[in-house]
Amino acid sequence: MRPCGYESPTLTFLGDLQGFLEAAECRVRKVGPGTLDVTVPRSPSNEQTQREIGLYLQAWQAMNPGTHARLVGEGRESEPS
Numbered sequence: 001m002r003p004c005g006y007e008s009p010t011l012t013f014l015g016d017l018q019g020f021l022e023a024a025e026c027r028v029r030k031v032g033p034g035t036l037d038v039t040v041p042r043s044p045s046n047e048q049t050q051r052e053i054g055l056y057l058q059a060w061q062a063m064n065p066g067t068h069a070r071l072v073g074e075g076r077e078s079e080p081s
Helices: 012-024 045-062
Strands: 004-007 027-032 035-039 068-071 076-079
Touching: 012 035, 012 045, 027 068, 045 068
Parallel strands: none
Antiparallel strands: 004 035, 004 068, 027 035, 068 076
């Protein structure tokens, strides 16, 4: 599976996001000051990986009002819906 990247300008919450994704059994590594590289080892496809991580991201943002993070992957950027 190709990894998905996430960028968050809210750097104080980046560690919380990383912990949340790891608790959801994602593999996460910090690749920049505000960027995480995220993979879902059990996911059967890249599309499923993006959908699953997108849902985790929406849940995390709902639990942390005022935060913002976005999916950056496959050479394009998109906002989670």
